[in-house]
Amino acid sequence: MFLLYLLLLFILIGALIAVEIHNLLSSVIAVGTIGLGLCIVFLLLGAPDLAITQLVVEILVLIILIRATLASSMPDTYKGREFLAYAVTILFILFFGGFAFFAFKSLPPFGEPMLQLANRYIYEGWQKTGATNLVAGIMLDFRSLDMLGAATVLFAAIVGTLVILRKKGRKEVNERDEPGS
Amino acid sequence: MIVGIVIMEYAVNLFLVSIGYRWGGVDPIIEPNIYNLTYVSPLPQALVVCTIIIGLATTILAVAMAMRIYEKYGTFDITKIRKLKG
Amino acid sequence: MSGMSLVVKVVTRVTAAFIFIFGCYVSLTGQLELGGGFAGGIIIAVGYILYVLAYGKSEAEIETSKEGAAVVMCLGMILFLMLALLGFIGGSFFNNFLPKGQAGEIWSAGIIPLCNLSIMLEVGAGLYLVFLNFITFNVTVREEKE
Amino acid sequence: MNHWLPLFIAIPLGGAILSLPLGKLNRKLPPWLALVVSLYLLLTALLLYFIKSPEAISVYRIGGWAAPLGINLVLDGLSQMLLLVVSLIACLVTIYSMVYMERYTGKEKYFTLYQLMLVGMNGVVLTGDLFNLFVFLEIAAISTYILVAFGTEAEELEAAFRYLIIGSVASLFILFGVGLVFSVTGTLNLAEIASSFPREPGNLRTLITVLFLVGFGMKAALVPFHAWLPDAHTAAPAPVSATLSGVLIKILGIYCLIRIFYNVLGVSPQLLYVLSLLGLISILVGGGLALVQWDFKRLLAYSSISQVGYILLGIGLGTPLGIGGGIFHLVNHALFKPLMFLNAGAIETSTGTRELKAMGGLAKKMPVTFITSLFGSLSISGLPPFNGFWSKLFIIVACVQAGRFWAALIAVLGSVLTLAYFLKFLRYAFFEKLPPALEKVKEAPGMMIGVTVTLAMLCLLVGVFFPYVAAAILNPAVLVVLEGVKP
Numbered sequence: 001m002f003l004l005y006l007l008l009l010f011i012l013i014g015a016l017i018a019v020e021i022h023n024l025l026s027s028v029i030a031v032g033t034i035g036l037g038l039c040i041v042f043l044l045l046g047a048p049d050l051a052i053t054q055l056v057v058e059i060l061v062l063i064i065l066i067r068a069t070l071a072s073s074m075p076d077t078y079k080g081r082e083f084l085a086y087a088v089t090i091l092f093i094l095f096f097g098g099f100a101f102f103a104f105k106s107l108p109p110f111g112e113p114m115l116q117l118a119n120r121y122i123y124e125g126w127q128k129t130g131a132t133n134l135v136a137g138i139m140l141d142f143r144s145l146d147m148l149g150a151a152t153v154l155f156a157a158i159v160g161t162l163v164i165l166r167k168k169g170r171k172e173v174n175e176r177d178e179p180g181s
Numbered sequence: 182m183i184v185g186i187v188i189m190e191y192a193v194n195l196f197l198v199s200i201g202y203r204w205g206g207v208d209p210i211i212e213p214n215i216y217n218l219t220y221v222s223p224l225p226q227a228l229v230v231c232t233i234i235i236g237l238a239t240t241i242l243a244v245a246m247a248m249r250i251y252e253k254y255g256t257f258d259i260t261k262i263r264k265l266k267g
Numbered sequence: 268m269s270g271m272s273l274v275v276k277v278v279t280r281v282t283a284a285f286i287f288i289f290g291c292y293v294s295l296t297g298q299l300e301l302g303g304g305f306a307g308g309i310i311i312a313v314g315y316i317l318y319v320l321a322y323g324k325s326e327a328e329i330e331t332s333k334e335g336a337a338v339v340m341c342l343g344m345i346l347f348l349m350l351a352l353l354g355f356i357g358g359s360f361f362n363n364f365l366p367k368g369q370a371g372e373i374w375s376a377g378i379i380p381l382c383n384l385s386i387m388l389e390v391g392a393g394l395y396l397v398f399l400n401f402i403t404f405n406v407t408v409r410e411e412k413e
Numbered sequence: 414m415n416h417w418l419p420l421f422i423a424i425p426l427g428g429a430i431l432s433l434p435l436g437k438l439n440r441k442l443p444p445w446l447a448l449v450v451s452l453y454l455l456l457t458a459l460l461l462y463f464i465k466s467p468e469a470i471s472v473y474r475i476g477g478w479a480a481p482l483g484i485n486l487v488l489d490g491l492s493q494m495l496l497l498v499v500s501l502i503a504c505l506v507t508i509y510s511m512v513y514m515e516r517y518t519g520k521e522k523y524f525t526l527y528q529l530m531l532v533g534m535n536g537v538v539l540t541g542d543l544f545n546l547f548v549f550l551e552i553a554a555i556s557t558y559i560l561v562a563f564g565t566e567a568e569e570l571e572a573a574f575r576y577l578i579i580g581s582v583a584s585l586f587i588l589f590g591v592g593l594v595f596s597v598t599g600t601l602n603l604a605e606i607a608s609s610f611p612r613e614p615g616n617l618r619t620l621i622t623v624l625f626l627v628g629f630g631m632k633a634a635l636v637p638f639h640a641w642l643p644d645a646h647t648a649a650p651a652p653v654s655a656t657l658s659g660v661l662i663k664i665l666g667i668y669c670l671i672r673i674f675y676n677v678l679g680v681s682p683q684l685l686y687v688l689s690l691l692g693l694i695s696i697l698v699g700g701g702l703a704l705v706q707w708d709f710k711r712l713l714a715y716s717s718i719s720q721v722g723y724i725l726l727g728i729g730l731g732t733p734l735g736i737g738g739g740i741f742h743l744v745n746h747a748l749f750k751p752l753m754f755l756n757a758g759a760i761e762t763s764t765g766t767r768e769l770k771a772m773g774g775l776a777k778k779m780p781v782t783f784i785t786s787l788f789g790s791l792s793i794s795g796l797p798p799f800n801g802f803w804s805k806l807f808i809i810v811a812c813v814q815a816g817r818f819w820a821a822l823i824a825v826l827g828s829v830l831t832l833a834y835f836l837k838f839l840r841y842a843f844f845e846k847l848p849p850a851l852e853k854v855k856e857a858p859g860m861m862i863g864v865t866v867t868l869a870m871l872c873l874l875v876g877v878f879f880p881y882v883a884a885a886i887l888n889p890a891v892l893v894v895l896e897g898v899k900p
Contacts, residue, residue, distance in 0.1 A: 047226045056309040057237050067401050068244045099620060136303055138227040140379045145475045145484045149548035150231040151386055153555055155344055156529045157238035158393040160559035161245040163522050165400045228544050234305055235551050239581050241397055246574045344430045
């Protein structure tokens with residue numbers, strides 16, 4: 001339990017650094033620490049499936065982010081945000097956090113979730129799907145439409161990067177047969 | 182030149198904030214699954230896998246757009262930046 | 268782009284094979300242990316990326332592998348959809364139409380391993396494609412600047 | 414008949430995936446594939462009305478799993494109506510883009526993304542599961558971000574990037590809300606949440622309400638969160654802005670608000686008050702800002718904000734007439750706003766400019782576009798006998814009936830504003846003197862004209878045959894929403 005809080009603190013510090021640091025590359029690396037810390041948190045919470053997905057996703061994101069950062073050769077200039085923006089942000093966070101704190105009191109306490117549905121999955125799931133990994137059973141059998149959706153989102157994003165990184169967006173005027181610009 | 186970089190930086194900052202926030206947003210879903218008597222509840226995990234994938238998709242898209250914007254504003258005339266007004 | 272030093276190349280040759288095997292293992296045993304198509308696919312994509320970074324590729328090679336990756340990505344997606352539609356013909360959308368088998372064995376859980384396989388193809392090829400695009404895009408930007 | 418429901422998702426998805434390899438083989442194929450797909454969707458959506466009574470609710474179980482374990486697809490009156498509207502607009506816009514998208518490269522990718530957007534919208538409308546709704550919402554949203562940036566010019570990229578940032582923040586709000594709902598009720602099925610979600614007000618309930626309101630409000634571009642919309646609409650290619658304004662913001666924003674608040678979480682009088690207040694602010698701000706625009710796509714974009722305000726005002730009244738008016742206005746807006754955007758695209762194709770100041774006298778040069786624009790403008794301003802008249806009338810009468818005279822007054826004022834900025838648009842674009850630069854302007858290509866004429870005729874027909882339309886399509890939808898208002 002102590003370890004968990006320590007890790008959460010670590011993630012929080014990492015997030016603060018990532019947002020506030022001036023150098024873009026350091027910021028990206030701080031994002032990496034957040035992701036890896038999160039991976040260990042997942043492991044502690046009994047979700048190894050998530051941990052492995054998070055780990056590989058984080059590695060890939062880091063590769064792409066560093067690639068982008070190095071390519072754009074950004075200098076360290078940083079225009080400080082104004083005091084007013086800071087004040088508004090902090091006020092908003094305080095207000096929202098306080099509100100959420102009171103709201104969370106009426107949630108089921110940590111570690112004692114609503115279990116009627118989860119128990120049905122746990123007791124019936126592996127017999128019905130034949131998968132010993134319950135998470136895979138849920139992802140790809142009970143809730144396979146979600147998985148199809150997630151795969152489609154990724155597909156859309158991949159096509160999107162192809163679209164956005166095209167060399168040329170519009171055809172030249174003489175390539176078209178219509179009049180106009 | 183500087184203006185373009187500031188915009189870019191602003192954008193990337195926002196984008197990092199959104200990453201940072203995403204984990205905060207995901208966490209409450211994971212909360213219910215700790216220290217069950219026998220197993221943790223598998224349903225939230227299945228959901229979080231989907232959200233991680235969606236987050237990855239959004240991230241690569243945002244990086245692609247940011248790079249393209251950088252290319253446009255890094256090489257084009259700076260006075261034309263901020264063409265769009267709210 | 269050119270490759271890296273000899274040490275990197277040799278080490279990559281050894282590790283890349285392991286990475287591929289591990290990726291396939293993770294995605295194909297998703298129904299038994301942890302892992303699944305997404306994780307496995309990303310691992311395979313990372314393996315390819317490592318290979319490309321270490322050995323380097325010419326422009327033409329990149330173009331051809333882009334084509335191939337796009338085809339494999341579409342193939343994976345179509346396979347996934349076909350599985351869903353086959354279930355649709357057999358009763359309902361995403362019906363688990365194959366025999367469930369003995370839980371705990373490799374060929375169990377009906378269509379889940381097949382789904383994992385198709386997701387692996389889609390994710391692996393797709394993310395590799397994205398990476399290749401990022402590389403080539405950087406090259407064009409630098410050329411424009413110079 | 415139940416078995417048709419998953420096909421609404423699977424067919425466009427298949428079309429989207431196949432478009433990429435087919436485009437490599439032959440560049441002509443993907444548009445025709447997209448056309449076939451959207452025609453199929455339109456036909457099945459129409460057929461659903463003949464083989465099934467719209468009041469009945471049909472449920473399809475994905476994978477054969479019963480409700481709390483698996484995901485359900487649910488078709489009721491509201492979703493049936495929206496399916497029809499989405500397929501209609503998608504079909505017409507596909508025909509239009511076959512010509513319009515000639516100016517961009519990567520046409521097959523455009524059609525892929527367009528069909529993915531359709532997948533997302535159909536999925537959002539059909540699904541009966543909270544998390545699945547979020548997933549489909551993301552599909553639609555992500556493909557829209559890309560479509561907005563399709564031209565990859567600086568302006569478009571910046572608009573798309575802003576849209577992406579705001580859209581992902583909104584998604585995170587929604588996801589947070591979904592997580593909270595799940596941890597309270599322990600289930601994700603919408604019907605089960607409706608029965609087990611605690612009805613009594615409390616901090617948690619308020620928090621969830623605020624999260625969903627802000628999240629979907631950002632997606633629907635209500636006024637405090639509208640910053641992305643004018644840029645995105647202006648920068649996107651005309652068919653995309655037509656879809657974006659015509660159906661997408663309504664499906665992602667308004668429909669989700671209705672579904673979640675009215676049918677799942679239940680509404681309170683305070684929430685209704687907030688909704689109608691947001692609607693009023695949107696009407697005024699959108700209308701006022703539209704009046705001062707000189708870029709006509711931007712004018713249309715602000716007009717969208719204002720019209721979405723009308724929809725929300727009607728729904729927020731909570732009376733049968735108000736909800737009827739709101740939903741009818743939703744349908745109407747899905748007809749005339751794409752019409753206006755497609756006309757704008759036609760003008761842009763012909764003249765090459767979007768500045769109102771740079772054009773004029775186009776009435777002689779582009780007579781058909783002029784007539785359809787006239788129809789659209791009159792309809793959107795709420796003049797009889799067009800369809801916009803009925804819905805605005807309903808909303809205003811409902812305001813008066815509910816005793817909110819100031820709301821009725823603002824609605825009338827908004828209507829006058831609408832008329833004013835569309836008169837401005839008509840005057841500067843079509844009358845005045847023809848600038849010398851535009852002497853050689855020709856009418857837009859035939860397919861584009863055909864689409865706009867169809868939409869204009871639909872506007873007129875829906876207005877004239879209003880009672881039949883209401884009986885066949887609107888009433889079942891209104892009944893679904895009214896379920897939630899009952900105490």
